[in-house]
Amino acid sequence: MSIEDKQRLQRNDRVTIRTVAKHAGVSVAAVSKVMRNAYGVSEGLRAKVTDAIEELGYRPSRAARGLRGRSFTIGVLLIDIRNPFLPEVIAGVNGVLAPSHYQAMIGVSDARVQLETSLIESMIDYKMDGLILVAPRLPSEIIAKLASEIPIVAVGYHDAGATAFDTVNADDQRGAEIAVEALLACGYRDIEMLSLGEREGHQVSVVRQREIGFRRAMQRAGLGSSASISKIPIAPPKREETMRKFLSRKNRPRAVFCWSDLDAITLLSLAMEMGVRVPEDLAVIGYDNSSTAALGLVNLASIDQSGRELGQVATRTLITRIEGRTSAEHIFQIPSLVSRGSLIRSSNAKGA
Amino acid sequence: MSIEDKQRLQRNDRVTIRTVAKHAGVSVAAVSKVMRNAYGVSEGLRAKVTDAIEELGYRPSRAARGLRGRSFTIGVLLIDIRNPFLPEVIAGVNGVLAPSHYQAMIGVSDARVQLETSLIESMIDYKMDGLILVAPRLPSEIIAKLASEIPIVAVGYHDAGATAFDTVNADDQRGAEIAVEALLACGYRDIEMLSLGEREGHQVSVVRQREIGFRRAMQRAGLGSSASISKIPIAPPKREETMRKFLSRKNRPRAVFCWSDLDAITLLSLAMEMGVRVPEDLAVIGYDNSSTAALGLVNLASIDQSGRELGQVATRTLITRIEGRTSAEHIFQIPSLVSRGSLIRSSNAKGA
DNA sequence: CACAGAATGTAGAACGTTCTCCATATAACG
DNA sequence: CGTTATATGGAGAACGTTCTACATTCTGTG
Known part of the structure; x- marks a missing residue:
């Protein structure tokens, strides 16, 4: 030197x-x-x-690189970092990226769509090489327009008709069916779904897909007429209130399918407080198989959509698009049941 | 046009x-x-x-901006995205940044120190304007060296002697003292601490600080000689095993202070499985006051260090440094007790 | 009215890469 | 040996900003 x-x-x-x-x-x-x-x-x-x-x-210098060519960075956009499902997705993304020369940068948008767009634009302005959007709330046309500027893969966004960007999803309809089938197999007929409040639900969202699956499975079992869905608000004060109301309803169903572990776990807690026994009085099944659900204290049966795998697949898909693919891909994964104590008293099911 | x-x-x-x-x-x-x-x-x-x-x-273009001047982006480095404490910190950061023209980009490093360094370097190479490191595992000298290239604030890193970078911490010694005092107030004298395995523990880490606080509070109560600390490995198979062993010890203490809710909650679950009643047989207090601790099912007393506030303060501190401050600042916050059912059977304490 | 000083706007050189030509050296072939 | 193809290395123009240094135009003041 x-x-x-x-x-x-x-x-x-x-x-x-x-x-x-x-x-x-x-x-x-x-x-x-x-x-x-x-x-x-x-x-x-x-x-x-x-x-x-x-x-x-x-x-x-990544800055200089970005100005001229590739920046070797891919952006990951998360809404609502609190959902315990997301760390798994990140882990999947990082796992695939680690041996490559790419790196992930994560942006967290809270509820506002405004912020979501501006964060995506920032990532474009950084000349990132591609974007993974997790459960975006943007309409398909907007994503398509952004996709003309940068390769995009959407995770948890059901739009199999999209031509401008790829999607990677667990089959949420099928997941809901599996949940219902599990409840039916335990002998419950009086089943209700706890879903997310109106606000969030464009047709493409995972929540609506799960509702569709729920209805179809109920129909198939000849229970189509009694298949009712309650909407739980997302914000704290109303949220618990609505759940309490649900639990104290005289015509409360025998079993309930929650769109997310997040709600299912809160429901379990409130049930305990209010003296509603699970599963004797009310069987509960959640969605996401989050780490909290697996705790002995919680013991919540849940539908597992491996977030890690979703993250891995999304990343691989994105990279092939960055490297030239132009036709859209829409990938599905089949979720699976993880049976636990919230489903039935004593069964052959695994779990404590 | x-x-x-x-x-x-x-x-x-x-x-x-x-x-x-x-x-x-x-x-x-x-x-x-x-x-x-x-x-x-x-x-x-x-x-x-x-x-x-x-x-x-x-x-x-952020890329071009970064090449010449400010990029109006601040980088946040997280280790272990699974810790439920971190989303709060992020929320705090985003909250402060939202009205400004700055934006946060988050990098997630898993366990490896190697990746941690390279992620920080990437952020420097992106010409980010400043960095918030959350619970970094890097030695102080390395952080100091990096700080000569970019303004840095470390959160959850106790190094009040650092001159090259700022630190923002909850007072972890005091937090541990508060936990012990709470247990003492309930009448327990036979108290043990469950801490983190050797690997992680440089003196600057929050864990070691909590150990110091634990010892001091015990000493002060005249229990210095019996103040023992057990180390729980961080990795899954050994972790549960060690906890089970602890729970079935014949000389098991009457009360336990866990360095983190993460461990405390797993401990509660295992205790339930093994028929150890909480709090009758064993009182438990955790640290972080995570959202899971607050669940009725879990009902874990915990020390609250507002992650959100930590994130806010760190961000404000970083911005003043970006805008010219050169002297180091070391900020402390006092944590507080959130009493819940895992502490004592029926008390005046709040919580279900 | 002359002139200093402030206020306003512009040219153009960075910043650190990538990448498209070119120039040259070497190999292959008849 | 001449000609063409191929392999190797380099010059230099982008990329989209920021920011210094300078030119010009306005003030106000004696």
């Missing part, structure tokens, strides 16, 4: 591609070629350059 | 600062000045430019 180089390091000046080029005695273009392992690089050149990079501890 | 402009929009060409300048009939520099609301802009000019921006829907 030359004296000049050492001074540079001490001065804390940035080591740029130019520093590396000078140090290796080659051109800037040559270094760039090696970095991107582009065509037309001899072994000798490659060695010189990689040595120089190593020695100087050079890291390319 | 000129015909040329419309064509550009249709072709989906990026609207750049140059487009805006041409459309407003001013120079590029003028537009830039307006954007940054720099000195030397007349009302007339500002109006022309903002109109043009509005009309063309111009958004500055």
Whole structure:
């Protein structure tokens, strides 16, 4: 390392591609070629350059990269970071990305659609190479328009007709059917679904899909007429209130399918408080198989859609699109039942 | 809007600062000045430019901005996204940032220190304006070195001697004392702490601080000699095993203070399975006051360190440093007790 | 009315990459 | 040996901002 180089390091000046080029005695273009392992690089050149990079501890500037070409970053957009389902998705994404030279940057949008759009735009403005949107609330046309600027994969967004972007989903209709079938198998006929309040529900959302599956399974069992769905508001004060009202209803059903573990677990807690025994008085099944559901204290049966797998698949799909695919892909996964104590007193089911 | 402009929009060409300048009939520099609301802009000019921006829907490229000046992005580094404490911190950060022109990008590092460093470097390479590190596992010197390249605030990292970066913490020593005092007030004398396995524990970590507080409070109560701490491994198979062993010990203490709700809740679950009654046989108090602890089913007393507030304070601190402060700040917050059923049978304490 | 000083606007050089040509050296072939 | 193809390396123009230095136009003041 030359004296000049050492001074540079001490001065804390940035080591740029130019520093590396000078140090290796080659051109800037040559270094760039090696970095991107582009065509037309001899072994000798490659060695010189990689040595120089190593020695100087050079890291390319992502900002500059983004300005010209790929930034090797993919953006992940989350709504509502509180849902225990999301960490799994992230883990899946990171798992696939780890061995590659890509990295994930996560943006968290709270409830407002406004923020959601501006966060996506920011990611585009950063010249990220692709986006994974998890449970976006945006209308399909808007996503399609954004997709003309950047490759997009939507997770938890049912729009199998989309041509501009890909979707990766668990089969939420089927998941709901499985839940109902499990309740039926335990002998319950009087089954109700606890779903999410109106506000959130465009047809493409997972919640609406689960409602469809619920209705279909009930119909199939000849219970179509009694298949009722209650909507639970998402915000704290009204939410518990509505659940309490549900629990104290005289015509309370024998079994309930909750659209999400989040609601199911709160329901279990309120039931305990109010002296409603689970599963003797009320059987409960949730959705997501979150880690809390698995706790012995909670012991909630749930539908498992592996978030980790969803994240992995979404990432792989995104990468193929970044690397050139133009036709849309719409991938489904089949969820599975995890039976636990909230379903039935003593059964052959696994779980404590 | 000129015909040329419309064509550009249709072709989906990026609207750049140059487009805006041409459309407003001013120079590029003028537009830039307006954007940054720099000195030397007349009302007339500002109006022309903002109109043009509005009309063309111009958004500055973050990539290009990062290359030259500020990127108006702050990076948040999380380890272990599964901890229910973290979403609160994020919410706090986003809350403070929302009205500003800054945005947060989150990076999630799993257990490996290697990834942690490379993620931070990436954020530097993106020319982010500042970093919030949550519970970093890096040694102080490394953080200090990174801090020479970018403003850094560490949350959950006790290093009040650091001069190169700021820290924001709940007073974990005091929190542990409060926990012990609560147990003492209930009449328990035989108290043990369940802490985290060796691996994680540099002196600066919150865990070690809680241990110190635990010892001090016990000492103060004249129980210094019997103040023992058990370490629970972090990984799944050994973790439960160690807890079970603890629960079936013949000299099991009367009360236990867990370093985190995460462990406390698992402990409650195992206790139920094994027929150890809480709080009759064993009183439990946790740390973090996570949303799960508040569930009626769980009903775990816990120490509350408002993650949201921590996130807010960290963000405000970071911004002042970005805007020029050079002296280090080390901020403490006092945690508080949230009493619940895991503490004592029937008391005046709030909670179900 | 002359002139200093403030206010306003602009040119143009960075910033650190990528990537499209080109130029040259070497190999292959008749 | 001449000609063409191929392999290798380099020059230099983008990319979309920021920001310094400068030119011009307005004030106000003596």
